[in-house]
Amino acid sequence: METNPQNQEENKLNRYIRRKTILSFSVLIAFFVLAIFGWKWLGKQPREAGALKPLRKVLNVNEKVNNAIFSETHLAKEYPKSAAIKNVRVNGNLGMNKDFNADNWKLIISRHPKISSSDSTLELTMKDIYTIPKRDLVFDFKCIEGWSQITYWGGVKFSDFITKYHLGTHSGKSFDTNHPEDLYKYVGLMTPDSAYYVGIDMKSMLQPQTILCYELNEQPLPMNQGYPLRLIIPVKYGVKNLKRIGYIYFSDTPPRDYWFEHGYIYDAAL
C-alpha cells in the first residue's frame, strides 16, 4: 500500500490540508492577539490635551478633513419662529460666576493675540453692539452630548461686527475678501472670569449665521444663557457657543479651548 500512488497522493493532500489549516489558524490567532495587545497598548498611551496621543493625532487629521469640506455657503437649516421651543435647555454653568455684575460689563477686545498696548484693545458696551443691524436666527442648536433643540436667537453678525470695528486683521484695516491673508486664522473668546474659553477658526466665525447674540425668543438673554452677550455659531456644537463673552482676541495659532483640553476635538465642527 505504501507504494500505491493513490495513497501517496492522499498523504500529500492530507499534509497540505494540515499545513494550510495550521497556518491559517495561526495567522488568525496572531491577528487577534495583536488586536488585543494593540487595544491594551492604546489604553496605556499618554494623553495629549486630554485625548490618548495616537487618537489625538488622527483627530488632528480629521480636523484637516473637516476644514477641507467646510464651506461657508453650507448654511444650517433655518426654521420659522413658530418652530422655536419656549423652554430652552440650560446646559453647563462654566464661566457663569454668581458674583458677575452686569452693570460693569464691558466687551474687551484685543486686536491681536495679546493685549500688548492700550491702543490695540477696544472696550465696547451693549450700546455699541446695538448700532449694528440685528439678525434673527431660528435653528437646531446641537449639543455635543447628543441632544438638539430648535431655538430662536437674535444678535449681530460677527462679520458685520469685525467689519465695523476693523477687527480680525493683521493690518488693522477692515477685512477685505480680496486679501484673505490679512485675516487672523482664529478668534479666541473668554468669559469675564476667564473660567471658560474657546478658540474658533476664522472661516466659521465669518459664516453668515454666526452671531454675537443678545436675545432669546425676542427677550434679552436670561442670565443663565449668557446675559448680556453670547456667541451663537450654528456650524459648531454648543460647547463653542460661549455664554457671557468677556474677551475677544485674534490669533494665527489656535487659542486655548476648554473642552479641547478635556479630550475633545478642537474644531467641534458640524
Added chain:
Amino acid sequence: MKRINKKHPLAVRWFHWINFPVLGVMIWSGLLIYWANDEYRLGWGDKTILEFFPDSFYKALSVPFHLADGMALHFVFMWFFVINGLLYVLYTAFSGEWKYLLPDKKSFKEAGQVLLHDLQISKYKPPQSRYNGAQKIAYSLIILMGFGSLLTGLAIYKPVQFGWITFLLGGYEWARIEHFALTIGYVLFFVIHIAQVIKAGWKNFSAMVTGFEVEKVNETEIINITAETPITDSNQPQTL
C-alpha cells in the same frame, strides 16, 4: 478520499476578520457617546417595554462615562470601518464574488425554507451552493446596513456640511435614531450569526479561516464532480 472545495477567498476572510474587532470598537465607542444622551426606549405613552439602557446595563458592562474618549475612538476607528467596508465592496464587485452573495427571486423562497428547517418545523433542507437563500439575504443586508451606518453617521457627524444627507434621512434627530437602530441591528445579527455558526459546525467555521472545506467523497462521485464543479481551485490538488 478527500476533496478540497474552495469557499472563501483570502481577501474576503481578511475583510471579515478585520471588521469583527473594528465593528466591536465602533459599537463600544458608540455606547460611550450614546450614554451622554440615552433617551431611547421601546414603548408607547408612559409604557416602556425596553429602555436603552437601564443603569444595570451600564453597570454590567462597566461602561466608563467618558464622552470625549468615546468620540475620539469613534472618529478614529470610523476610518478602518469605512475603508475595510469599501475595499470589501470593491473586491466583491470586481472579482465576481457578488454572484454568490446577492439574493435572487429564488433566495426568498429558499430563505423561508431555511427558516422553517432551522426552527425545526420542516425537515426539508434546501440545497446549498456557497450560501443558502437566507444567508444571501442576511449577508447582503448587513452590507447595506454598513452603508446605512456610514450615511446616518455622516448625517449626525456633519449635519451642516452634509445637510442634504441629514435632510434625506428625516433630519438630525431621526438620523441619530437610525444610526442607533442599525447598531442594535448589528448586535442582533451577531447573536444569530454566532448561533448559526455553532449550529453549522466546525467544518463551516474552519472554512472562514482556511478558505476551503474538506469533503469526503467516494471514487465514483469524484469523477462526476471534478468534471462539473465550478468552485474549485485549479492550482491545488482537488481530488484523489
